[in-house]
Amino acid sequence: MxxxxxxxxxxxxxxxxxxxxxxxxxxxxxxxxxxxxxxxxxxxxxxxxxxxxxxxxxxxxxxxxxxxxxxxxxxxxxxxxxxxxxxxxxxxxxxxxxxxxxxxxxxxxxxxxxxxxxxxxxxxxxxxxxxxxTLLVEPWTVKNKSGDPFRVFTPFWRSVRSEVDPGTPLKAPSQIQSLDKWPTSEELDDWNLLPRNPDWAKDFPDVWTPGEDGARQRLTDFLEDDAAHYAGGRDRPDKPWTSRLSPHLAFGEISPRQIVAVAESHRETVGDKNTEKFLSEIGWREFSYNLLYHFPNFPEQNYQDKFDRFPWLNNSDTLLAWQRGQTGYPIVDAGMRQLWQTGWMHNRVRMITASFLIKHLMTDWREGERWFWDTLVDADLANNSASWQWVAGSGADAAPYFRIFNPITQGEKFDPNGEYIRKWVPEIAQLPNKFLNKPWEAGPIVLKDAGIELGQTYPEPIVDHSAARERALDAFKSLKEAA
The missing domain is CATH 3.40.50.620 (HUPs)
Structure with missing residues (x-):
């Protein structure tokens, strides 16, 4: 002993x-x-x-x-x-x-x-x-003036920013005293954490460098190369203007306190607006953990119980088409294919794809939450559940029910040159920009010149946008009237 x-x-x-x-x-x-x-x-x-x-x-x-x-x-x-x-x-x-x-x-x-x-x-x-x-501030320490947990992001983050000093991050130890006699350790390879046949993650190493060194390098690269575009460009999936730190944060390879410290040290070159916008995204993560802590059933239950009456359709065929990136809406399909091939999806496109599943396809947000949980390298229970409930309108500080992303105009606005769509949906890459987000409006000659046969080489839209939007609005209005 x-x-x-x-x-x-x-x-x-x-x-x-x-x-x-x-x-x-x-x-x-x-x-x-x-x-x-x-x-x-x-x-x-x-x-x-x-x-x-x-x-x-x-x-x-x-x-x-x-x-x-x-x-x-x-x-x-x-x-x-x-x-x-x-x-x-x-x-x-x-x-x-x-x-x-x-x-x-x-x-x-x-x-x-x-x-x-x-x-x-x-x-x-x-x-x-x-x-x-894990957090800048632990959930039980941040309360509103009534002594209750915050349910709205803006006052929550304002309170954290004004009252919390994250302090100086601890340095890594250069030496750690070892044991004289070591207990046995299992072999990592024996845990079978990696996919076998098929190896659907074969392209992941081209995109990601897991580990503490990879996290530190990713933060440095972002702040030196991309952060100056952040406030105005973070919604552009065709540009490398997001940090892509989320998986490193999810596994704790870097702490939010480290991120804040390094971001503040770059404030002069990055600019106040970009720095504050970037830090507010760290704030959303904090807010999501705040919700998960105070409402532990958040990942499984509607925060607003009136959504328990929502008339979901839950069609397995349209769910599968969404999962495979075969909806016929290019920006949606691009996002779902990026997710499958890289384990990650740009945040703007996450909102578009989530809105499409929930509101165009009338599929329960929990189906999307489960799919993202399995396919995201940055799967995080707090972030995942809070984000899905935000889009559904059922969560705290949620998007209004009438906010239904138009997948056509969203693609045109945030991927204006079509670079993102052409990368992930190459079968329609030859379409002119005018029709890239709505191939069904291209005439037969344009489609033929682009090498596209709708319904064969690329699917017809699985729902009509206008009709799906009206159907969703009617469903959401029925909840409001019954309240």
Whole structure:
């Protein structure tokens, strides 16, 4: 049995796969005791929200990158799969660990699990500590003047910006004291997180570099190359003017506190308007976690219960056409194909595709939420549920019911030269811009010259925009009248 001074500290990594600005790891190193970094693949706790396929791909590479970083400090990562509580008990018994540190999570299932583990381990005499590594401000600390959680983004973010000092990010430790005798670790490859046949993620490495180094480089590249266009250009899917930090944030390879600090250091060159707009998107993430914490059923239930009466059609054929990017509306299809091929979709196009599914196809927002959960490398329960409910109109601070994105004019406005559509829907690339967002209006000669046979090489629209819009408005109005 280890003596108190040599008994190791277990650092339980979760959504914090980094060394810098990691409070749990920092506290463990500062304790002066050996540190046992652990990641547990727990398929029980998340319930219905087990990691989707794209997120599993990212996790594999992120864990590999984390282990490389730990190796550089003279330490390494132990991998175990199973029930988190049971695995921790086994590791404590094997190593004589006297402490367990972790950074907090905010999903209902994880909060309950962590509370149970903390109570049990403290009863056993262990030092158990949890920290905030995920958010600028924890949800229970931000209240409105009535003492209630904020339900509207703007006053929430104004309060956070005016009252919260995120502080200076913690530096990564250069050395982490190791154990004399290590417990066994499972092999990452044996977890089968990567797709096999077919390898639908084969193009992901061309787009993404998972890991802490990749996150830091992505932020630097964005601030130096693209952020000066952000406020006016973030809605352009044909331009590289968004940060694409979302998967790095989702896996905790970078913290919001780090992002704020680095963004502020670039404010002079990026400009106040661009900096504030960029930081407000970090604010939306904070707001989404605020909603998830205070309304734990947010991912499964309508925030506004009147939407429980919504007359969804839920047609499996149109849902499949949407998933495959075969709706006949080019901007929608481009987004859905970008998602499938890269594990990510531009935010403006996420809103367009979500609106199309919900309002044009009258499909329950939860169907879209589940598809995005499985196909996004940045799948995040708080962001995903808040965004889908925002588009549906059923959430907090939601879009008004009559806001129905026109997929034709949205494409014309935000992809004015058609570069985005031509990249992801190459079968219609030869169409002139005039018809690119509405191929069905092109005459037979134009279609023939472009090598297109509607219904064969590219689908006819699966719904008529005007008719679908009126149908959706009638459905939403019926909710309003019944209220």
């Amino acid at each position: 280890s003596s108190p001074r040599t008994a190791p500290v277990i650092v339980w990594f979760r959504q914090d796969l980094r060394l810098a600005d990691n409070p749990a790891l920092h506290a463990a190193v500062e304790s002066g005791r050996p540190v046992l970094p652990v990641f547990i693949l727990d398929a029980e706790t998340p319930g219905d929200w087990k990691l989707g396929g794209a997120a599993r791909w990212w996790l594999h590479h992120s864990l590999s990158a984390l282990n490389t970083r730990l190796d550089q400090t003279g330490n390494h990562l132990v991998l175990r799969a199973g029930n988190s509580h049971n695995v921790l008990k086994e590791l404590i018994k094997e190593t004589g660990a006297a402490a367990v540190y972790w950074n907090r999570r905010y999903e209902s299932s994880a909060r309950q699990r962590d509370s149970d583990i903390k109570s049990h381990l403290k009863e056993q005499g262990l030092d158990v500590q949890s920290f905030n590594a």
